[in-house]
Amino acid sequence: MNRAQKNRLKDKVFKGLGITATFLGIVILAIFIGFILYQGMERISWEFVMSLPSRFAEQSGIYTAWMGTVWVLVCTTLISFPLGVGAGIYLEEYGKKNWWNTFLEINISNLAGVPSVIYGLLGLGVFVRMMKMGNSILAGSLTLSLLILPVIIVSTREALRAVPSTIKEASVAMGASKWQTIWHQILPASFGGILTGVILALSRAVGETAPLIVVGALVYVPFAPTSPLDEFTVLPVQIFNWVTRPQQEFVINAAAGIIVLLGITFVMNGIAVYLRNKWQSKMNW
Amino acid sequence: MSRKLKEQIIEKVLAFCALVTILTTIGIVLILLVEAVGFFQEVSIVDFLTGTEWTPLFADKSYGILPLISGTLLTTFIAIAVALPIGLTIAVYLNEYAPRKLQKVVKPLLEVLAVVPTVVYGFFALMIVTPFLKIFIPDLSGFNALSPGIVMGIMIIPFVSSLSEDALDAVPDSLRQASYGMGSTKFQTAFRVLVPAASSGIVVSVILAISRAIGETMIVAIAAGQNPQFTFDPTVPIETITAYIVQVSSGDVPQGTIAYKTIFAAGITLFVLTFILNNISYWIKSRYQEKYE
Numbered sequence: 081m082n083r084a085q086k087n088r089l090k091d092k093v094f095k096g097l098g099i100t101a102t103f104l105g106i107v108i109l110a111i112f113i114g115f116i117l118y119q120g121m122e123r124i125s126w127e128f129v130m131s132l133p134s135r136f137a138e139q140s141g142i143y144t145a146w147m148g149t150v151w152v153l154v155c156t157t158l159i160s161f162p163l164g165v166g167a168g169i170y171l172e173e174y175g176k177k178n179w180w181n182t183f184l185e186i187n188i189s190n191l192a193g194v195p196s197v198i199y200g201l202l203g204l205g206v207f208v209r210m211m212k213m214g215n216s217i218l219a220g221s222l223t224l225s226l227l228i229l230p231v232i233i234v235s236t237r238e239a240l241r242a243v244p245s246t247i248k249e250a251s252v253a254m255g256a257s258k259w260q261t262i263w264h265q266i267l268p269a270s271f272g273g274i275l276t277g278v279i280l281a282l283s284r285a286v287g288e289t290a291p292l293i294v295v296g297a298l299v300y301v302p303f304a305p306t307s308p309l310d311e312f313t314v315l316p317v318q319i320f321n322w323v324t325r326p327q328q329e330f331v332i333n334a335a336a337g338i339i340v341l342l343g344i345t346f347v348m349n350g351i352a353v354y355l356r357n358k359w360q361s362k363m364n365w
Numbered sequence: 366m367s368r369k370l371k372e373q374i375i376e377k378v379l380a381f382c383a384l385v386t387i388l389t390t391i392g393i394v395l396i397l398l399v400e401a402v403g404f405f406q407e408v409s410i411v412d413f414l415t416g417t418e419w420t421p422l423f424a425d426k427s428y429g430i431l432p433l434i435s436g437t438l439l440t441t442f443i444a445i446a447v448a449l450p451i452g453l454t455i456a457v458y459l460n461e462y463a464p465r466k467l468q469k470v471v472k473p474l475l476e477v478l479a480v481v482p483t484v485v486y487g488f489f490a491l492m493i494v495t496p497f498l499k500i501f502i503p504d505l506s507g508f509n510a511l512s513p514g515i516v517m518g519i520m521i522i523p524f525v526s527s528l529s530e531d532a533l534d535a536v537p538d539s540l541r542q543a544s545y546g547m548g549s550t551k552f553q554t555a556f557r558v559l560v561p562a563a564s565s566g567i568v569v570s571v572i573l574a575i576s577r578a579i580g581e582t583m584i585v586a587i588a589a590g591q592n593p594q595f596t597f598d599p600t601v602p603i604e605t606i607t608a609y610i611v612q613v614s615s616g617d618v619p620q621g622t623i624a625y626k627t628i629f630a631a632g633i634t635l636f637v638l639t640f641i642l643n644n645i646s647y648w649i650k651s652r653y654q655e656k657y658e
Contacts, residue, residue: 094462094552095458166383167379170382193639193640195579286482294614353473
């Protein structure tokens with residue numbers, strides 16, 4: 081075999097490797113999910129969804145857990161959506177190129193890299209203890225809001241940047257003020273993109289476990305929360321609780337809980353991808 | 366209200382939203398520092414950084430962080446050993462070989478790996494990967510560093526692949542064309558021209574992946590055991606910094622005790638580690654990004 085042939089062979093071998101590598105992770109994940117479905121599907125029932133947790137695995141359900149997840153999701157949305165979008169608008173539309181804004185930007189990219197469990201310690205120190213909120217939904221939601229804020233800010237800025245400057249200029253030329261331009265022109269044009277980013281960030285919040293354990297969500301809650309100041313647990317924490325028990329029956333419960341959690345996560349991501357595609361096709365100015 | 370005043374108020378409100386991010390950073394640093402200072406008044410910082418025993422929850426207490434650091438480094442190393450070769454291969458393949466159509470299908474599919482909650486990966490590691498590995502390594506303990514390390518590696522594949530692909534994509538086409546013009550194969554072009562040219566971007570992706578692996582919590586909390594040992598043996602139970610924080614938080618440790626303060630001491634160690642890595646990557650990015658522009 082001469083050198084050219086050898087090189088061509090290497091090329092082919094790598095191509096095969098590339099295809100293998102590309103699908104390796106996806107295939108492994110598919111096997112994992114298949115395993116979960118096989119183990120947990122038998123436990124999925126109306127009863128499982130509507131039962132309170134119990135010492136007996138067969139009677140245990142995820143009612144308090146998913147109610148907690150819904151509460152946390154709603155509160156986190158109410159807090160993080162205005163804050164994140166507001167900060168994104170400020171940085172993209174009002175921020176001038178000076179040291180303060182550079183500092184803000186470096187800080188945000190740094191926050192995005194802080195491990196989630198550290199946000200848990202922040203929540204524990206500030207919300208649970210200093211502000212005396214206890215292990216409440218509010219404390220958990222505030223913690224998660226701060227955690228996903230960088231994600232929302234970055235995606236909001238990207239969506240705002242995608243609006244062509246001609247629209248802005250036309251609006252200003254008509255005599256609109258800065259805020260009128262943003263409110264009536266830029267925000268409606270970029271809303272699909274902003275919403276996509278927010279939903280993706282929230283789907284991350286739904287799956288977060290560690291920061292909520294640290295703020296105290298790993299407690300036995302015998303009732304579903306009725307106010308933001310109630311104690312709570314969420315689906316991923318309930319799953320963690322079951323996984324760490326030695327009995328096989330609880331493992332099956334965990335698998336069933338994971339099916340529900342993955343369902344929620346995938347639906348949220350599906351909605352986000354759908355919105356993004358719809359928005360992108362609309363955005364062909 | 367005059368229009369000008371209204372505009373000014375709105376700008377102030379928006380500026381406050383941005384300010385929240387600064388307050389978050391200050392809050393993190395202060396909370397960690399205050400509790401850690403309390404901790405270091407009772408435990409010498411030298412013992413903390415050089416001790417090889419970590420037993421704050423036992424009767425006979427020792428506060429050496431090294432076992433937690435060795436556990437963290439071990440799982441991180443395994444994760445990167447999985448994610449780097451696979452992620453880089455994917456990046457080169459998608460950038461250089463794959464047809465456009467395949468790229469469009471595969472990229473979102475890979476992102477699914479990053480979307481799955483980490484507690485779910487923890488379940489996979491404990492219930493599927495560890496039993497599977499036991500077939501080949503009979504001595505493998507039920508809790509170990511190997512299995513969560515591998516699973517973590519699978520989880521961060523999309524980080525490495527998408528960031529590296531962006532870096533490869535940014536290499537000017539003229540370099541690629543020149544290489545083809547010299548008669549190189551795609552393989553030669555990719556590994557002798559594109560990868561070296563995109564090396565700073567690839568290094569950034571690896572550093573961010575390391576930082577992500579160091580901070581990963583649930584996979585190791587579930588599958589690595591809660592047994593801080595100063596060892597680099599991947600087959601025995603260990604504990605990472607993050608897993609320790611979760612262990613203490615999920616148990617009953619009264620506020621204000623030294624055991625309670627340890628999670629903040631562990632937290633500040635973790636924060637400093639990831640902070641340094643993130644800033645190195647930021648520095649490389651801003652320093653080398655404009656090389657081709």
